[in-house]
Amino acid sequence: MNILGVHAGHDSSASLIIDGKIVADVAEERFNRIKHSPGLPFRSIEYCLRSQGLSMNDIDVIAIPSQSPISSLSLLFEGIYKKETKGPTLKSTLKSVLKKEKEEKTRIRWQQELPLYIQKFKIASHTKVVHIEHHQSHAASAYYTSGTREKQLVVTMDGHGDESSITIWRAEDGKLSCLKRFGYGASLGWFYSNVTEAIGWMHGDGEGKTMGLDPYGKRDKLKGLLDSFYPKFKNGEIIYEHDFGDLNVYNENGYNQYHFRDADEIKKLVDKYGREDIAAEAQRVLEEQCFNIIFPWMEKEKTQNLSCSGGIFLNVKLNQRIWETGKVKLHTIYGNPADAGLAVGAALQAYYDAKPEAPIHLMRDLYYGPEYSNEEIEVILKARNLKYTKVDNAPQHAAKLLADNKIVAWFQGRMESGPRALGNRSILMSANRSENKDIINAKVKFREAFRPFCPSLLWEKREDYLENCRDEFFMITSFTCKPEKRNKIPAVVHADHTLRPQTVKKELNERYWSLINEFGKLTGEYLLMNTSLNVMGEPMINHPREAIRCFYDNGMDYLILNDFVLSKD
Ligand SMILES: [Fe+2]
Known part of the structure; x- marks a missing residue:
């Protein structure tokens, strides 16, 4: 059962769930580079389908996290309302939309003659379309994960x-x-x-x-x-x-x-x-x-x-x-609780409506975005005449640089959905010196000095750092830092002595876990300052070429793309 979730409000996004398993989820802002981008998430849908080798013809259900039968999605799924049979506001909303469209001639013309690119996203005749109410989609994202x-x-x-x-x-x-x-x-x-x-x-x-x-x-x-x-x-x-x-x-x-x-x-x-x-x-x-x-x-x-x-x-x-x-x-x-998470919520609800007896799995990571192979990255580096080295053990290499108090951009595997970098699109620095927070703010993120940075720490060491701790995979809850650790990791302890951590489990992200573990062996602290790979006001970086551009546009020392290391030395 292939379910495509499509959210077209602000923070528009698309997700794909196959037989109850989330296999892709991404917000449109990561592709069009407009933060909180509203509208039709064409590129996100395209990614969801391409990542699994599917086309619109393979989709059984489209789940839309909005009760309104008329939304901007009508532009995307031409013909959708011929299928729609229920919805209390359908008639009245249709009336008002048609009235509005009379006044907006260009919009009518645009709907009648869809560009070829958009025609790719027409729904197949066998695909069912369901509307899941906005808050039920939020609720589903929490319960069904x-x-x-x-x-x-x-x-x-x-x-x-x-x-x-x-x-x-x-x-x-x-x-x-x-x-x-x-x-x-x-x-x-x-x-x-x-x-x-x-x-x-x-x-x-x-x-x-x-x-x-x-x-x-x-x-x-x-x-x-x-x-x-x-x-x-x-x-x-x-x-x-x-x-x-x-x-x-x-x-x-x-x-x-x-x-x-x-x-x-x-x-x-x-x-x-x-x-x-x-x-x-x-x-x-x-x-x-x-x-x-x-x-x-x-x-x-x-x-x-x-x-x-x-x-x-x-x-x-x-x-x-x-x-x-x-x-x-x-x-x-839910680790992606704002509206970018609605596409997943609606799709999950559609799945459990069809299979209410299905098991509910615990969500422990958000690595549902695009990834790039070493081969793809090397082509990009060569085309730009950039000097780079390839290393056998990137986590160990990065750990040494971080122990030497360097700023390292860490680009690995699938991009995170949700607002936080969880070790695949991250800027990392040692949290062991208090001035490092100011260094990242001044040289890399260009943001307000009072804002705290989040740490990633080894799951096995969580009780060393966190009061009253429990599993925390998404940086979505703060915890009070143990008093004996506050001056050991000052760069990530906020003014109220709290931390907003990600506890990193080896089975969920082995490369990132290894990096932190190696850093711990060198410095005694199994914790790193971790902020998203972007600059203030921009969406998180998705593509290697954006990472390269970001690297040369600020004061980072190293960029590690999979196994390739770029340096400003
Ligand atoms: Fe919402």
Whole structure:
């Protein structure tokens, strides 16, 4: 059973699931190089099919993570609505779309005469098309990767999608049942994004910076100051809905920027009280309100198992606080929880709808993107007249350079889906010197000095470094660093003594594990600073030629592409 998941909103993406196994998943931004790229993910679909030697004719089901029967996907799958038989809003939406299209003559013309390239993606007559609601797609991404069919509560939270901002699900025996759904007025995601925009970053992009700034502010100092800007919850129910007004979208060369009027008002408070204390208050509010929703529902459902997805759960500190309550026994957060993960979620839901009795496997890595062979890479290097050497043991070679305090770009195997570099498209440096954080910021990433870097550490050594630890494969939860290690790895310890780690298991990424292990043998610390291979504001690098360009555009010392080493010496 071949299921193609296709998400066409912001952070558009495609995924391919064969007989329940995810075999490819990639966001369009990695190909077209526009961060959070919206629209039709042609290149991602093409990659998913090509990676498995398939064509559109081989697809049994197309799963679309949107309830709306009319979406920009209508441009992609010409003829799709002849097949569509259900959907309560079909008639009314069709009417409004047709009216709009009358006004947009060029769009009609474009739909009638599809370019040959796009015609390749027409659906076959035997392919079934299913729409999976936005939040159910998020919920499916969490439950169907949690490793167990056991009963659990699934919570999804984001800005909004398909008219919901928060949903609560009972997951049991391979099935998801919706218990509660909250609308626009409940959006904690929009609140946090409004604060982010008010501080000076982009709504839908800079939220991690707001979270990184939180420890520099004083918690409770401004308690209550933001009270008129967010919805409030008690005992799992909403007690105050917030009127956010209109969502404004401004598209600049393919890059969507979002804006609500609240951001203007919050900015006045930022100007008056400073961004650090405002960030701290926003984080406090987010944690408090999420607790007011999540734990009452866990009690009602009599379960200690919790799975989460949706963009809010990129907030590693919220995830840490939930874990540290001790109320959660099984805590799963999907590693790609924002909308780029919807293609996988919809495809998984389509699979388990067809096979509800199928086992649920634990997802432990996100290496679902393109890879490049040594032969392909050498052709690229030769064509550019670059000097390089080929080494027999790249992990050992890299470890020596890192022990010598060099900055090494590490490009290996399949690109990660999701926002974090997990050792295949990474920039690495020793975390053993505190100045290394500033060196990477100043010479390579060109980003704000306060932002923390994540570490990758050997899974076997996790208890040496992390308080209250558990498996953490995706850098999606922070943990408090053991006091005795804080001055040993200062470059990755944040102002609140936390780490946002990836624990690296040998069986999941042997080359990366070997690199860290060799580094540990040389320095005594089985941990490295790991940041994604890109520069600030750009998507993670996919192709060797982009890695080469990035290497010569900043202050990295070495680039290792599979077995090939490039040096600036
Ligand atoms: Fe979402």
